[in-house]
Amino acid sequence: MTNGTKAWCFCGIRRSNGLCRRFGDPHFRRGGSSYNDEIRLSGGDGLETSESDRAAQQASRQQAVNDYGYSFRAIEFTGTTKEYFGIWISNLVLTVVTLGIYSAWAKVRRIRFFRNHTIVADFALGYHATGMQLLIGRIIAVAIIVAYSIVSAVEPIAVIFITFAFLFLFSWLVNRSLRFNARMTSWRNIRFNWHGTYWKTFWFFGFLPVVVPLTAGILIPLAAKYYYKYYAKQHSFGTTRFDADPGIPSFYLAFLFAIISSALITVIVALVIGSAVFLIGQLLGIESQQYPGSGIDQPVAGAMNLWQLAAVTVVVFPIALFSMFRTMCRNILISSLILENAATFDSDLSPVRYLWIQATNFLAIVCSLGLLIPWASVREYRYLSQCTAYRFELSDAQFVDDEQARMSAFGEEFASFEGIEISI
């Protein structure tokens, strides 16, 4: 696929610059001379600029090329399993010994390890939450959850009112959680920020998740496009806003691809598990049980019945579909993401490979009774970093930040306890 041509690659997804992403290939194309010839001159919003402005921008971009090369650079992750294991096990012991009080500092330590080892243009990310912030937020969250549990046991009717109130509280919590996470992360002394509003967040996190499934999945890609666009546009780096306008067809194609791939993966998994069960049955001489309504007239030694195969399908298919669609949505979003005129981004995650990493991580953790959690975490994060890239459009981009009052971590901690995780 050559630069500038509108060609379609086998995956059916092409980028706006005509280049095809090859699934499974984590290496980025090096731009070379063709990129230098294609340096964009617009100001990013398509408006005309004056000759002198264009000249200044061209010079700045040339400086960026000199400094960073015009090709995308993958985010570096310098953390190792050995280093993280030490942090993980000491976190665990200190938390247990302090009856959970240290867990807040442990969370800070854990997140800081990953952030501090994430390198963008030779500078590491920073994480600025403190253990005390998280602990206070956590205590309030636990107190509310315990009170809710007691009330629901003693007076179940009150649960209806509390649940109703929680539906409206939810968007406020999500906003606080997103803002807290953003403000606690920095790069080159500038913190990120979140500008989402209550009602827009309610629309995307409260209303759409209820309504969209009723459309039998038809509107899922459309909802995903607007969700990811909202997620991107409401983030900023200091006072500099992110922008993204991914195309709707990309999401529909991604959804179709995810459905087909997930169906294939489910069939493969069912065959593998079924064969394994059969072989184990044969080896151990186990006779199968006839389950009511199984649909199998003749018992086959050690084989799975239709109900068990259906159970595998019901579990594996949605997990695979969710993982693959989400991965491709991330790629689409990040590939269209820009930081005003300063930087562009790219993401080349392979949905199949990422699903494989997640599945094998899960198996490794189960088989090791949790001892391989550090290895799995580092492995996944490293892959995400390797497949995410940036390109600076201006070498002298200077960013400024907003003054912001100290934040409470209540929203983040309550969301964490309720299993609410908002990310791409």
Next chain:
Amino acid sequence: MKIEGQYFQPLSSKSVPSSLLIEDGKVRVELNDGTSVGQLAIASVQGSTAIHFKCGSCFTSNNAIPKEVHQQLVGSVRWKIIWLEKFTATRAIALGLILVISVLAYKAAFSTASGVAVDFFPLSWETKIGENAYRTIRPIALSESNLSPNLRGKINQQAQDIAHLAGIEQQVQVYFHHSVFFDANALAFPGGLVVVTDRLVELLSHEEVLAVVAHELAHIELRHSLRQALEVVGVSAIALLIFGASESFSEEIVAVVVDGLLLANSREHEKEADLEAIRILKESGIDPVHLVTSLQKLAEYYCTDSDTSITSCEDPALSWLSTHPTPKERVAYLREEIGD
């Protein structure tokens, strides 16, 4: 001590070549243009090169910050934790042992603590919890009884008499239901509510039914449901705090472990209830051997049922998954206690 690097003004990504100096415990940054920034309070030291100050500025060292400087900047407590975090095989094994010992100690402590908490838990709250639980289960798993009102009234009255003679505080009430889900069974709810299924009454003799009711009254008297609930809340809360909620898979592992611990607890409670039931039956003038015979009849009923997928109820390999000790174990310790 002087460290070369880059200084970032508050709220800006622009860096200026500078040097960090530490004199008499105070941190100062000298910019290359000759100006100096003093009275800098450290917010955090991140990675091996970045120092963030509380005013919002930042200093990034060109090379890794020397150990002695790092120690000065973070303080002794934090430095000890950093030492603990440095991986060595010996340290990892030692930490693992401390972890195991702590978990065992907490398990013992929770059992004691839940016993104390139960004593302070109001009976009225417990009754309310039991009633709510019954109301929840009833439409799902219990339907109208087919037993005659006379029989139901007789068993209920006798159960109340047994409770009174045994000195049980709670107000006892026995309900009868037909249940496909529970089959031949009896359930004790916190606060004094007992449910007996029609199938149990059909299967056992009158005295054997009363023996089973006595077992359930023992659960109520010993407040096992409440004790279990408090232990679950205590263990789960600590587990949640320990693992946090962001590592959701750890939560699942912990839930499985907690369930395993609770199953062990449940078996202990069943044994306690069996032994206490003997006392209750003796106080009421009912021969406790009826408890043994009822268990034997129920074991025969469940363990030879052709519909069940479990080929043996006495499989010791599966006993740790059970909420009850095996029928064989129960009969053995009951006979020993009765002196039969």
